[in-house]
Amino acid sequence: MGKVDDHDDDDLETRIKKLEEDFGRLLKEKKAKESKKAKKAKKAKKARLAELEKEAKLKAKEAKKVKEAKKTKEAELKAKEAKKENKAELKAKKAKKANNDKEVMLAEVVQISSDEDDDEDPTALTFTRSRAPTTSTSTRSRAPITSTYNAQAASNAPTGYKKEEVHLIDITIFICYSKCQMLMTLKCKLKMPNAHAI
Numbered sequence: 001m002g003k004v005d006d007h008d009d010d011d012l013e014t015r016i017k018k019l020e021e022d023f024g025r026l027l028k029e030k031k032a033k034e035s036k037k038a039k040k041a042k043k044a045k046k047a048r049l050a051e052l053e054k055e056a057k058l059k060a061k062e063a064k065k066v067k068e069a070k071k072t073k074e075a076e077l078k079a080k081e082a083k084k085e086n087k088a089e090l091k092a093k094k095a096k097k098a099n100n101d102k103e104v105m106l107a108e109v110v111q112i113s114s115d116e117d118d119d120e121d122p123t124a125l126t127f128t129r130s131r132a133p134t135t136s137t138s139t140r141s142r143a144p145i146t147s148t149y150n151a152q153a154a155s156n157a158p159t160g161y162k163k164e165e166v167h168l169i170d171i172t173i174f175i176c177y178s179k180c181q182m183l184m185t186l187k188c189k190l191k192m193p194n195a196h197a198i
Contacts, residue, residue, distance in 0.1 A: 109171055
């Protein structure tokens with residue numbers, strides 16, 4: 001009876017020892033699996049972080065590129081606007097200069113006419129007045145030529161200056177014609193000493 005009990009005790013101890021060994025082995029395998037899994041998760045996390053960092057860099061680079069393109073475009077538009085403003089300012093200056101030149105020319109023409117009126121001989125004036133119908137007739141006969149010339153000058157004049165140019169042409173032709181009439185009157189007076197009697 002005692003031998004059977006001893007055998008059972010040894011068998012129980014052996015089983016317990018085996019169970020402890022199996023438990024230790026299973027626990028070790030479990031820890032190894034968990035460690036491997038943790039390493040794998042850590043590696044995946046690291047790879048994911050690297051990918052996110054790469055994407056962030058690409059996005060930052062793209063944003064920088066877009067910003068630089070926008071800045072370049074704004075600079076081009078600004079330069080274009082500045083060029084346009086400079087062109088408009090230059091055009092305005094040229095127009096102002098042209099107007100000033102015309103005013104100076106007109107003032108000179110008026111001054112010349114005034115000087116000629118002051119220097120004119122009263123006798124010549126009397127003779128000219130006595131021949132006024134002839135002068136008027138001559139003026140009327142030459143009017144179509146002036147109109148035709150003015151129309152041609154207006155058609156050939158640059159845009160924006162036609163009216164002013166035609167006006168100056170009218171004044172110039174009038175002055176030239178007046179000078180011609182004065183010369184003709186003076187010649188007639190020299191040829192006809194008794195012009196006062198007419």
